[in-house]
Amino acid sequence: MNNFETEKIRKDFPILNRKINGNPLIYLDNAATSQKPISVIESISNYYSEYNSNVHRGVHTLSIEATDAYELARTKIANFINSKPEEIIWTRNTSESLNIVAKGLSKSISEANNIVISKMEHHSNLVPWQQLCIETGAELRYLENDSDGIIDLVHAREIIDKNTSILSITHMSNVLGIINPVNELREISIKFGTKLVIDGAQSVPHFLVDVRALDCDFLCFSAHKMLGPTGIGILYGKKELLEKMDPNYFGGDMISEVTYESATWNDLPYKFEAGTPNIADAIATGVAIDYLTRIGMDNIFRHEQYLTEYTINKFSELSNYKIIGPKIIKNRGGVISFNHKNLHPHDVGEVLDKFGIAIRTGHHCAMPLVRSYDIVAAARASFYLYNTKDEIDFFIESLIEVENYFK
Numbered sequence: 355m356n357n358f359e360t361e362k363i364r365k366d367f368p369i370l371n372r373k374i375n376g377n378p379l380i381y382l383d384n385a386a387t388s389q390k391p392i393s394v395i396e397s398i399s400n401y402y403s404e405y406n407s408n409v410h411r412g413v414h415t416l417s418i419e420a421t422d423a424y425e426l427a428r429t430k431i432a433n434f435i436n437s438k439p440e441e442i443i444w445t446r447n448t449s450e451s452l453n454i455v456a457k458g459l460s461k462s463i464s465e466a467n468n469i470v471i472s473k474m475e476h477h478s479n480l481v482p483w484q485q486l487c488i489e490t491g492a493e494l495r496y497l498e499n500d501s502d503g504i505i506d507l508v509h510a511r512e513i514i515d516k517n518t519s520i521l522s523i524t525h526m527s528n529v530l531g532i533i534n535p536v537n538e539l540r541e542i543s544i545k546f547g548t549k550l551v552i553d554g555a556q557s558v559p560h561f562l563v564d565v566r567a568l569d570c571d572f573l574c575f576s577a578h579k580m581l582g583p584t585g586i587g588i589l590y591g592k593k594e595l596l597e598k599m600d601p602n603y604f605g606g607d608m609i610s611e612v613t614y615e616s617a618t619w620n621d622l623p624y625k626f627e628a629g630t631p632n633i634a635d636a637i638a639t640g641v642a643i644d645y646l647t648r649i650g651m652d653n654i655f656r657h658e659q660y661l662t663e664y665t666i667n668k669f670s671e672l673s674n675y676k677i678i679g680p681k682i683i684k685n686r687g688g689v690i691s692f693n694h695k696n697l698h699p700h701d702v703g704e705v706l707d708k709f710g711i712a713i714r715t716g717h718h719c720a721m722p723l724v725r726s727y728d729i730v731a732a733a734r735a736s737f738y739l740y741n742t743k744d745e746i747d748f749f750i751e752s753l754i755e756v757e758n759y760f761k
């Protein structure tokens with residue numbers, strides 16, 4: 355992606371015109387949430403001003419329009435990840451999607467089983483499995499990785515066995531930026547019938563994820579990290595597995611027949627969508643998908659890799675800052691965690707904010723991973739399609755200014 359296109363893209367994001375503390379906003383906190391293009395923002399207001407109505411209920415025009423738009427958005431998601439619409443369930447976010455899977459599979463887990471995850475999981479893909487193991491007596495096993503985050507596949511072959519019911523792994527780490535070898539892990543686990551769950555919160559927004567090619571059983575991601583609104587997430591599940599899985603929530607829309615004594619469940623995907631859904635935000639998510647598709651996921655990933663490589667090279671000139679994670683671009687996305695050898699990351703983040711630069715600092719909801727580096731927090735810059743090389747230059751200059759600020 356050349357600079358001209360990035361400049362064109364930037365015009366679609368009204369927030370990028372903001373000044374923060376007198377400086378133009380440089381938004382490098384995309385792993386936390388992305389900014390939204392005007393088409394997504396307008397889609398929400400258009401829904402409420404033109405056709406706000408409940409879905410799957412009415413025979414009136416507004417309800418039909420709302421239902422059509424809501425279901426079209428589901429189809430757009432399905433096409434985007436190469437699945438079928440009935441395999442797409444709207445949730446609140448990645449965290450809820452993962453919790454639904456963990457709860458839904460709980461009946462098939464016993465103390466004879468083990469569940470395998472990595473040591474770099476976001477709490478959303480760690481705590482639900484930890485809780486499931488506490489409830490069922492199953493063993494929670496961890497894949498090992500080196501300090502760059504590279505998973506040890508020899509060790510993986512040792513711990514994944516015939517009792518491994520679930521292998522749940524983040525596609526891309528929100529701390530290290532590494533892209534995990536999900537294909538290899540699928541190959542290792544497939545002969546045991548292990549269910550593969552992928553946390554796609556950091557992958558689906560940034561590169562093409564094809565659930566058929568990956569042969570994953572579940573994929574969880576959030577709209578807000580991919581130009582869409584907050585409050586809406588996606589759970590993809592293989593049809594045959596979703597059909598066997600119990601729903602977590604009961605109520606309107608998710609039933610087929612109800613008597614005073616019992617109830618039966620609606621078809622997929624509605625079995626998992628109790629109550630009035632987040633209609634406006636689902637529709638706006640479809641608009642976000644349109645935007646990403648128009649730019650092209652390959653172009654987006656290439657642009658982010660270009661920015662990441664450029665930033666990593668620039669960091670080598672900063673003697674007091676150290677990157678946590680791989681320093682090469684292979685199998686890596688646009689998330690760079692780093693620390694100053696003397697300054698606390700929160701101080702670094704606060705001074706950067708004075709220059710208009712937004713980064714995240716903290717444990718990034720991956721406390722055990724961050725602690726394994728003998729630190730309590732890290733600073734993190736994360737990129738998206740609207741970031742530019744000039745912004746990176748200013749960011750790097752500002753990191754030097756941060757040092758001067760505390761001198």
Ligand code: 7TS
Nearest residue numbers: 385386447448449476478524528555576
């Ligand atoms: N999994 C990964 C890999 C994530 O990065 C996040 C959010 C989640 C799950 C949870 O997503 P949610 O939409 O349910 O909150 N990660 C971050 C982050 O890195 N900074 O803020 C949120």
